[in-house]
Amino acid sequence: MANYSKQREAILNELRGRCDHPTAAQVYEAVRKTIPNISLGTVYRNLASLVESGEILSVTVGDGYEHFDGDKSFHLHLHCKCCGAIIDSRVEDKKIKSIAQFDGFIPETSVCVVYGLCKNCNKQ
Amino acid sequence: MANYSKQREAILNELRGRCDHPTAAQVYEAVRKTIPNISLGTVYRNLASLVESGEILSVTVGDGYEHFDGDKSFHLHLHCKCCGAIIDSRVEDKKIKSIAQFDGFIPETSVCVVYGLCKNCNKQ
DNA sequence: TAAAAAGTAGTAATGATTACTACTTTTGAG
Protein backbone atom coordinates (compact mmCIF):
# COMPACT_ATOMS: atom_id res chain seq x y z
CA MET A 1 0.00 0.00 0.00
CA ALA A 2 2.65 2.48 1.06
CA ASN A 3 5.72 2.45 -1.14
CA TYR A 4 9.16 3.13 0.21
CA SER A 5 10.48 6.67 0.07
CA LYS A 6 13.66 8.08 1.54
CA GLN A 7 11.65 11.10 2.72
CA ARG A 8 9.30 9.01 4.87
CA GLU A 9 12.20 6.95 6.19
CA ALA A 10 14.09 10.11 7.16
CA ILE A 11 10.99 11.51 8.91
CA LEU A 12 10.44 8.28 10.86
CA ASN A 13 14.12 8.06 11.80
CA GLU A 14 14.13 11.66 12.94
CA LEU A 15 11.12 11.05 15.20
CA ARG A 16 12.54 7.83 16.64
CA GLY A 17 15.89 9.48 17.26
CA ARG A 18 14.58 12.19 19.53
CA CYS A 19 12.58 12.11 22.73
CA ASP A 20 10.58 15.31 22.43
CA HIS A 21 7.33 15.98 20.61
CA PRO A 22 8.10 18.11 17.57
CA THR A 23 5.57 19.83 15.34
CA ALA A 24 5.47 19.28 11.59
CA ALA A 25 7.49 22.46 11.08
CA GLN A 26 10.13 21.26 13.55
CA VAL A 27 10.38 17.88 11.84
CA TYR A 28 10.70 19.74 8.53
CA GLU A 29 13.58 21.86 9.82
CA ALA A 30 15.37 18.79 11.19
CA VAL A 31 14.95 16.60 8.10
CA ARG A 32 16.08 19.45 5.85
CA LYS A 33 19.60 18.92 7.18
CA THR A 34 19.59 15.51 5.49
CA ILE A 35 17.29 16.21 2.54
CA PRO A 36 17.66 19.96 1.89
CA ASN A 37 14.94 20.29 -0.74
CA ILE A 38 12.27 18.23 1.01
CA SER A 39 8.90 19.92 0.88
CA LEU A 40 6.87 20.92 3.94
CA GLY A 41 3.85 19.32 2.29
CA THR A 42 5.77 16.05 2.04
CA VAL A 43 6.48 16.20 5.75
CA TYR A 44 2.80 16.77 6.54
CA ARG A 45 1.68 14.01 4.20
CA ASN A 46 4.12 11.47 5.59
CA LEU A 47 3.45 12.37 9.21
CA ALA A 48 -0.26 11.80 8.52
CA SER A 49 0.41 8.46 6.89
CA LEU A 50 2.70 7.36 9.72
CA VAL A 51 -0.02 8.25 12.23
CA GLU A 52 -2.56 6.42 10.08
CA SER A 53 -0.42 3.28 9.99
CA GLY A 54 0.23 3.50 13.72
CA GLU A 55 3.99 3.95 13.45
CA ILE A 56 3.96 7.26 15.30
CA LEU A 57 1.49 9.06 17.55
CA SER A 58 -0.16 12.42 17.22
CA VAL A 59 -0.30 14.43 20.44
CA THR A 60 -2.42 17.54 20.76
CA VAL A 61 -2.13 19.77 23.79
CA GLY A 62 -4.07 22.82 22.71
CA ASP A 63 -1.22 25.10 21.70
CA GLY A 64 -2.38 25.36 18.11
CA TYR A 65 0.02 22.77 16.71
CA GLU A 66 -0.13 19.07 16.15
CA HIS A 67 2.79 17.32 17.86
CA PHE A 68 4.26 13.96 16.88
CA ASP A 69 5.76 11.22 19.03
CA GLY A 70 7.94 8.42 17.72
CA ASP A 71 7.61 6.52 21.01
CA LYS A 72 4.51 4.34 20.91
CA SER A 73 4.99 2.76 24.33
CA PHE A 74 2.25 3.86 26.69
CA HIS A 75 3.07 6.96 28.65
CA LEU A 76 1.37 10.12 29.80
CA HIS A 77 2.12 13.55 28.41
CA LEU A 78 2.32 16.20 31.10
CA HIS A 79 1.66 19.57 29.49
CA CYS A 80 2.67 22.64 31.46
CA LYS A 81 0.20 25.43 30.86
CA CYS A 82 2.84 27.94 31.86
CA CYS A 83 5.94 27.14 29.79
CA GLY A 84 4.25 24.85 27.27
CA ALA A 85 6.58 21.93 27.96
CA ILE A 86 5.40 18.43 27.12
CA ILE A 87 6.97 16.03 29.61
CA ASP A 88 6.84 12.23 29.29
CA SER A 89 5.66 10.32 32.33
CA ARG A 90 5.76 6.53 32.52
CA VAL A 91 3.26 5.27 35.07
CA GLU A 92 3.91 1.61 34.27
CA ASP A 93 0.67 -0.14 35.14
CA LYS A 94 -0.19 2.22 37.95
CA LYS A 95 -3.40 4.13 38.23
CA ILE A 96 -3.65 7.31 36.23
CA LYS A 97 -4.24 9.41 39.32
CA SER A 98 -0.84 8.46 40.67
CA ILE A 99 0.72 10.88 38.21
CA ALA A 100 0.01 13.49 40.87
CA GLN A 101 3.34 12.70 42.45
CA PHE A 102 5.34 12.62 39.24
CA ASP A 103 8.43 14.74 39.52
CA GLY A 104 6.75 17.73 41.10
CA PHE A 105 4.17 18.21 38.37
CA ILE A 106 0.88 19.65 39.64
CA PRO A 107 -1.91 18.08 37.56
CA GLU A 108 -5.12 19.98 37.03
CA THR A 109 -7.03 18.22 34.30
CA SER A 110 -6.38 15.27 32.04
CA VAL A 111 -7.70 14.07 28.73
CA CYS A 112 -7.15 10.55 27.44
CA VAL A 113 -8.08 9.50 23.94
CA VAL A 114 -7.99 5.89 22.83
CA TYR A 115 -7.93 5.34 19.07
CA GLY A 116 -9.38 2.22 17.51
CA LEU A 117 -12.58 0.74 16.15
CA CYS A 118 -15.98 0.89 17.83
CA LYS A 119 -18.25 -2.15 18.09
CA ASN A 120 -20.35 -1.19 15.10
CA CYS A 121 -17.47 -0.40 12.79
CA ASN A 122 -15.64 -3.57 13.81
CA LYS A 123 -18.61 -5.66 12.64
CA GLN A 124 -18.58 -4.22 9.16
CA MET B 1 -11.41 38.47 36.65
CA ALA B 2 -14.14 37.04 34.46
CA ASN B 3 -17.36 39.02 34.54
CA TYR B 4 -20.73 37.41 34.17
CA SER B 5 -22.25 37.22 30.72
CA LYS B 6 -25.41 35.47 29.63
CA GLN B 7 -23.53 34.20 26.56
CA ARG B 8 -20.92 32.35 28.61
CA GLU B 9 -23.60 30.99 30.94
CA ALA B 10 -25.61 29.70 27.98
CA ILE B 11 -22.50 28.05 26.51
CA LEU B 12 -21.62 26.37 29.80
CA ASN B 13 -25.22 25.21 30.32
CA GLU B 14 -25.36 23.84 26.81
CA LEU B 15 -22.17 21.82 27.36
CA ARG B 16 -23.31 20.51 30.76
CA GLY B 17 -26.70 19.57 29.37
CA ARG B 18 -25.43 17.21 26.73
CA CYS B 19 -23.21 14.15 26.87
CA ASP B 20 -21.45 14.37 23.52
CA HIS B 21 -18.35 16.34 22.54
CA PRO B 22 -19.44 19.19 20.27
CA THR B 23 -17.17 21.43 18.24
CA ALA B 24 -17.28 25.21 18.56
CA ALA B 25 -19.52 25.38 15.49
CA GLN B 26 -21.94 22.85 17.01
CA VAL B 27 -22.07 24.76 20.29
CA TYR B 28 -22.71 27.91 18.26
CA GLU B 29 -25.65 26.31 16.41
CA ALA B 30 -27.14 25.04 19.68
CA VAL B 31 -26.79 28.29 21.63
CA ARG B 32 -28.24 30.26 18.74
CA LYS B 33 -31.63 28.76 19.59
CA THR B 34 -31.52 30.69 22.87
CA ILE B 35 -29.46 33.71 21.81
CA PRO B 36 -30.10 34.07 18.08
CA ASN B 37 -27.58 36.84 17.40
CA ILE B 38 -24.68 35.40 19.40
CA SER B 39 -21.44 35.61 17.46
CA LEU B 40 -19.28 32.63 16.53
CA GLY B 41 -16.27 34.57 17.82
CA THR B 42 -18.01 34.92 21.19
CA VAL B 43 -18.48 31.15 21.33
CA TYR B 44 -14.80 30.57 20.56
CA ARG B 45 -13.67 33.16 23.11
CA ASN B 46 -15.86 31.79 25.88
CA LEU B 47 -15.00 28.17 25.16
CA ALA B 48 -11.33 29.11 25.44
CA SER B 49 -11.90 30.95 28.73
CA LEU B 50 -13.93 28.04 30.14
CA VAL B 51 -11.10 25.65 29.22
CA GLU B 52 -8.59 28.08 30.74
CA SER B 53 -10.55 28.24 34.01
CA GLY B 54 -10.95 24.47 34.07
CA GLU B 55 -14.76 24.48 33.85
CA ILE B 56 -14.80 22.41 30.67
CA LEU B 57 -12.31 20.20 28.85
CA SER B 58 -10.90 20.41 25.37
CA VAL B 59 -10.68 17.07 23.58
CA THR B 60 -8.73 16.67 20.35
CA VAL B 61 -8.96 13.48 18.35
CA GLY B 62 -7.28 14.51 15.11
CA ASP B 63 -10.34 15.15 12.96
CA GLY B 64 -9.43 18.79 12.39
CA TYR B 65 -11.76 20.21 15.03
CA GLU B 66 -11.40 21.02 18.69
CA HIS B 67 -14.09 19.27 20.74
CA PHE B 68 -15.41 20.38 24.12
CA ASP B 69 -16.60 18.33 27.07
CA GLY B 70 -18.69 19.68 29.94
CA ASP B 71 -18.04 16.56 32.01
CA LYS B 72 -14.82 17.00 33.96
CA SER B 73 -14.98 13.66 35.79
CA PHE B 74 -12.17 11.39 34.66
CA HIS B 75 -13.05 9.19 31.74
CA LEU B 76 -11.47 7.95 28.54
CA HIS B 77 -12.52 9.07 25.09
CA LEU B 78 -12.71 6.21 22.64
CA HIS B 79 -12.35 7.62 19.16
CA CYS B 80 -13.42 5.39 16.29
CA LYS B 81 -11.16 5.94 13.31
CA CYS B 82 -13.87 4.62 11.04
CA CYS B 83 -17.06 6.54 11.91
CA GLY B 84 -15.39 9.32 13.92
CA ALA B 85 -17.49 8.67 17.03
CA ILE B 86 -16.15 9.82 20.39
CA ILE B 87 -17.41 7.41 23.03
CA ASP B 88 -17.08 8.00 26.77
CA SER B 89 -15.59 5.17 28.81
CA ARG B 90 -15.46 5.23 32.59
CA VAL B 91 -12.74 2.91 33.82
CA GLU B 92 -13.22 3.95 37.45
CA ASP B 93 -9.81 3.42 39.02
CA LYS B 94 -8.92 0.48 36.80
CA LYS B 95 -5.82 0.24 34.72
CA ILE B 96 -5.89 2.04 31.41
CA LYS B 97 -5.25 -1.15 29.49
CA SER B 98 -8.51 -2.60 30.75
CA ILE B 99 -10.36 -0.43 28.29
CA ALA B 100 -9.61 -3.20 25.81
CA GLN B 101 -12.80 -4.92 26.90
CA PHE B 102 -14.99 -1.84 26.92
CA ASP B 103 -18.16 -2.43 25.02
CA GLY B 104 -16.59 -4.10 22.02
CA PHE B 105 -14.20 -1.26 21.23
CA ILE B 106 -10.93 -2.43 19.65
CA PRO B 107 -8.20 -0.09 20.92
CA GLU B 108 -5.15 0.48 18.76
CA THR B 109 -3.30 3.45 20.23
CA SER B 110 -3.91 5.85 23.08
CA VAL B 111 -2.74 9.32 23.97
CA CYS B 112 -3.15 10.79 27.43
CA VAL B 113 -2.40 14.41 28.18
CA VAL B 114 -2.34 15.77 31.72
CA TYR B 115 -2.60 19.54 32.03
CA GLY B 116 -1.08 21.37 34.96
CA LEU B 117 2.11 23.03 36.15
CA CYS B 118 5.60 21.55 35.89
CA LYS B 119 8.04 21.64 38.80
CA ASN B 120 9.89 24.69 37.52
CA CYS B 121 6.83 26.77 36.78
CA ASN B 122 5.24 25.83 40.10
CA LYS B 123 8.24 27.30 41.91
CA GLN B 124 7.91 30.68 40.28
C1' DT C 1 12.64 -2.99 -18.87
C1' DA C 2 8.68 -0.52 -19.40
C1' DA C 3 4.45 1.07 -17.79
C1' DA C 4 1.38 1.57 -13.83
C1' DA C 5 1.31 3.02 -9.17
C1' DA C 6 2.92 5.78 -5.57
C1' DG C 7 5.54 9.58 -4.07
C1' DT C 8 7.63 14.44 -4.39
C1' DA C 9 8.60 19.62 -4.84
C1' DG C 10 6.67 23.71 -5.18
C1' DT C 11 2.88 26.53 -5.01
C1' DA C 12 -1.96 27.82 -4.39
C1' DA C 13 -6.04 27.29 -1.70
C1' DT C 14 -8.67 26.14 2.44
C1' DG C 15 -11.00 26.95 6.61
C1' DA C 16 -10.89 26.58 11.64
C1' DT C 17 -9.60 29.88 14.68
C1' DT C 18 -8.10 34.51 16.17
C1' DA C 19 -7.82 39.53 15.99
C1' DC C 20 -9.92 43.90 15.62
C1' DT C 21 -13.31 47.76 16.19
C1' DA C 22 -17.17 50.15 17.61
C1' DC C 23 -20.68 49.30 20.76
C1' DT C 24 -23.08 47.17 25.07
C1' DT C 25 -23.17 45.12 29.62
C1' DT C 26 -21.38 44.40 34.14
C1' DT C 27 -19.26 45.92 38.24
C1' DG C 28 -18.37 48.49 42.32
C1' DA C 29 -17.00 52.73 44.59
C1' DG C 30 -18.85 57.12 45.87
Added chain:
DNA sequence: CTCAAAAGTAGTAATCATTACTACTTTTTA
Protein backbone atom coordinates in the same frame (compact mmCIF):
# COMPACT_ATOMS: atom_id res chain seq x y z
C1' DC D 1 -28.82 55.20 42.71
C1' DT D 2 -25.15 56.61 39.06
C1' DC D 3 -21.57 56.77 36.38
C1' DA D 4 -17.08 55.67 34.78
C1' DA D 5 -13.79 51.89 34.30
C1' DA D 6 -13.46 47.19 33.14
C1' DA D 7 -15.03 43.35 30.74
C1' DG D 8 -17.76 41.42 27.23
C1' DT D 9 -20.15 41.27 22.49
C1' DA D 10 -21.47 41.31 17.37
C1' DG D 11 -19.81 41.50 13.14
C1' DT D 12 -16.21 41.39 10.11
C1' DA D 13 -11.42 40.98 8.52
C1' DA D 14 -7.16 38.61 8.96
C1' DT D 15 -4.16 34.69 10.20
C1' DC D 16 -1.66 30.69 9.41
C1' DA D 17 -1.38 25.64 10.22
C1' DT D 18 -2.70 22.38 7.19
C1' DT D 19 -4.39 20.46 2.78
C1' DA D 20 -4.98 20.26 -2.22
C1' DC D 21 -3.16 20.48 -6.75
C1' DT D 22 0.04 19.86 -10.77
C1' DA D 23 3.83 18.52 -13.35
C1' DC D 24 7.58 15.63 -12.52
C1' DT D 25 10.34 11.62 -10.26
C1' DT D 26 10.87 7.26 -7.95
C1' DT D 27 9.33 2.72 -6.86
C1' DT D 28 7.20 -1.50 -7.93
C1' DT D 29 6.13 -5.47 -10.53
C1' DA D 30 5.03 -8.33 -14.32
